Amino acid sequence: xxxxxxxxxxxxxxxxxxxxxxxxxxxxxxxxxxxxxxxxxxxxxxxxxxxxxxxxxxxxxxxxxxxxxxxxxxxxxxxxxxxxxxxxxxxxxxxxxxxxxxxxxxxxxxxxxxxxxxxxxxxxxxxxxxxxxxxxxxxxxxxxxxxxxxxxxxxxxxxxxxxxxxxxxxxxxxxxxxxxxxxxxxxxxxxxxxxxxxxxxxxxxxxxxxxxxxxxxxxxxxxxxxxxxxxxxxxxxxxxxxxxxxxxxxxxxxxxxxxxxxxxxxxxxxxxxxxxxxxxxxxxxxxxxxxxxxxxxxxxxxxxxxxxxxxxxxxxxxxxxxxxxxxxxxxxxxxxxxxxxxxxxxxxxxxxxxxxxxxxxxxxxxxxxxxxxxxxxxxxxxxxxxxxxxxxxxxxxxxxxxxxxxxxxxxxxxxxxxxxxxxxxxxxxxxxxxxxxxxx
Ligand SMILES: [Zn+2]
Numbered sequence: 001x002x003x004x005x006x007x008x009x010x011x012x013x014x015x016x017x018x019x020x021x022x023x024x025x026x027x028x029x030x031x032x033x034x035x036x037x038x039x040x041x042x043x044x045x046x047x048x049x050x051x052x053x054x055x056x057x058x059x060x061x062x063x064x065x066x067x068x069x070x071x072x073x074x075x076x077x078x079x080x081x082x083x084x085x086x087x088x089x090x091x092x093x094x095x096x097x098x099x100x101x102x103x104x105x106x107x108x109x110x111x112x113x114x115x116x117x118x119x120x121x122x123x124x125x126x127x128x129x130x131x132x133x134x135x136x137x138x139x140x141x142x143x144x145x146x147x148x149x150x151x152x153x154x155x156x157x158x159x160x161x162x163x164x165x166x167x168x169x170x171x172x173x174x175x176x177x178x179x180x181x182x183x184x185x186x187x188x189x190x191x192x193x194x195x196x197x198x199x200x201x202x203x204x205x206x207x208x209x210x211x212x213x214x215x216x217x218x219x220x221x222x223x224x225x226x227x228x229x230x231x232x233x234x235x236x237x238x239x240x241x242x243x244x245x246x247x248x249x250x251x252x253x254x255x256x257x258x259x260x261x262x263x264x265x266x267x268x269x270x271x272x273x274x275x276x277x278x279x280x281x282x283x284x285x286x287x288x289x290x291x292x293x294x295x296x297x298x299x300x301x302x303x304x305x306x307x308x309x310x311x312x313x314x315x316x317x318x319x320x321x322x323x324x325x326x327x328x329x330x331x332x333x334x335x336x337x338x339x340x341x342x343x344x345x346x347x348x349x350x351x352x353x354x355x356x357x358x359x360x361x362x363x364x365x366x367x368x369x370x371x372x373x374x375x376x377x378x379x380x381x382x383x384x385x386x387x388x389x390x391x392x393x394x395x396x397x398x399x400x401x402x403x404x405x406x407x408x409x410x411x412x413x414x415x416x417x418x419x420x421x422x423x424x425x426x427x428x429x430x431x432x433x434x435x436x437x438x439x440x
Contacts, residue, residue, distance in 0.1 A: 005177070008167065011200065015179070016166045025171040028129045032172060035130060035280075039138050042280035046335050049327055052283045052305070053078060056315065059307050070095035071315060078283065078315065083291055083303050085318035086111075089262070090119050097122050097312050106311045110162075110368075111261045118368055121262050127309035133172055135265050136205065138278060139232055143255045144271040144332075151176040152229040153201040157194055157208040157216070158182055159361055179204075183212055185362050186415045191219040198226040206250075209235035211349050211359035214242055217249060218356065228252045234259055235361075258321075258339065263306045263314055267339050270332040277325070277337040282306050284337060285316070286325055299324045299341050350380050350438065353417050360436040362413055369409060372402060375427050379437045384418050389425035399424060 009017060042051045056078055065071035070092075074081045089096060107128045110118040123131070136154055140146075151173040161182050170176040181197060184190040194216060198204060206228055208216070213233060220226065228250040233243075234257040243254045258275055259265035266282055267275040277284050286300035287293055294300040302321050307313040323342040329335045349357035360378065367373055377389045388410060392399055403422050410420055 005167070005169065008177075008200070012165075012167075012197070014165055015181075016164065017168070018166070022169050022171070024125075025129055025133075028126055029171050031126060032129060032134055036134055036137055036172075039134070039278065039280045040141060043142070043276070043278065043336060044334060049279070049337065050283050051279055052281055052307075056283060056305055056307055059313075064307075065313075065315075067098050067100060068096055068313070078305060081316050083287060083316045083318050086119060086320065089314075089317075093120055093122075093312075096314065098310060101311055109261055118364070119262070122309075122311040124309055124311040127264075127311065129171075130308065131264050132168065132178060133170055135259075136207070136232070137172075139255055139257055139265065139268045140230075142268045142270055142276055143230075143253065145230060145253065145255075153204040154178045155194075155198060155201055155204045155206050156180045157206065157212050159185055159209075159212060159359065160364060162365065177201075183216075185212070185215060185359060186413065188219070191216055195220055195226055198228065203227045203229050205230045205232060207232040207234070209233065209359075209361070210238050210242055211236070211357055211361065213246060214349070214357055217242075217245060220249060225249050230255060232257055234265070258342065260304075260319060262312075262317065263304055263309070266304055266319075270330060270334065272330060272332040274330050274332065275339040275342060276330065276334065277339060279336050281308050284325055284339070286323070287318075297324050297326050297340075302339065348436065348438065350386075350436075351383065352415055353384050354415075356415070358415060358418075365413075366409065370402070370406060373406075375435075377425065377427070377435055377437065379439050381439050383440055386414070386418060386420040388420060388422045389427075390422060391425050391427050 005017065009015060048054065059065065060076045060078070070084070071081060101124070105125045107123040107125070109121050109123055111121060151170060153176055156178070158180065159182070161184070163180065163182060165181050168178045170178060179197070179201065181194065183194050198206060210233055213231065230252050231246055231250060231254045233254060238256045247254045255269050256273070256275070257265050257268040265278065266284065267277045270276055283305040285293055285303045286298065287303055288300050299322060302319045302323050304317050304319055305315045307315070321342070323339045325337050326340055327337050330338055349359045352358055363378065366376065372392050373390055374393050375391045379387045379389070381387055388406070390406060392402065406422055410422070414420060
């Protein structure tokens, strides 16, 4: 593929290739290879149940946590640290960041914002490369897919237009590439372009979220579907029905993964479709509503710890996702923690008059674009009509101009087949607040 890169860029001039970034990644190759070996040893050999906890305890014992104000005053063991969530991270991100790090060697990635205002997460250079180049290898190994002879090209498809279109050569297998592209879910042509890209990449692995995969499937079925190596689905619930249709249409394995922008891929499926935690990097606990740990196998909120991102290590971070952790041997033969009864992020898409789906994640850019919006709620009142209730910060007396900009933005995001209205609202604090509702 490396030799074919200039031709790819000729055919797709809107994709960016950064040669400096490729050269910069070279230093990390031996470290990434070591980390991958470490992943294989810790996850597939019978050994410590939670090896990451030893690393974290050692990190605390060596006082590495003193650099981070959030962890400074809480003793030297994981259990002494308080759990915290998105609200705390959003309110004071600097408390979780290493202030001594050179800003030129860190990378900022924003969370999608599907549960609130996006959070700016800092990645160290090594962590960024780990996420970019090791994540897929780990997922393949877990799923029992042998990609040793030739690593496939990977196409990651996002709805977030700010994430950009780019291509990178994989430093660990320079015959392969990672391509990132964006689909505009309101435009059929965008899906047709994505299918053409999949054909062009010659049997790649496709990585995206269920709503994008669902829409892509509709267009792929209109002709001869492209040949795919595999499909990785993450970001929200993958239904059995969608999994089956993807697998039948593209004739390839479909692997579900559980990850977060803040910490990377926490767990991925084995060949028996159980979600195994990456125990070389993560410690996962389950807590009840009062914050107390629940027994193994009991359902609660998942809380994750990972220190391998030195720019922003997250210890005892509440995920907002519900599940249970079990540690007995899986039917795939591996002994290690697995997440069962997982009820994380069921993002319900809206069905439109044409039968296509509209994912609420398309509205992730809304709050960053309008910082004066404190909260909003979307209700589908009829199949072709939506209501947007918006709460502005109290400083804004004259809202007419803001509302007109909001309407303009929504018109650009919503499919033309639906209409909508924007109204002002003051939401009362309510733990059952649902941002995306359906009243039809
Ligand atoms: Zn398994």
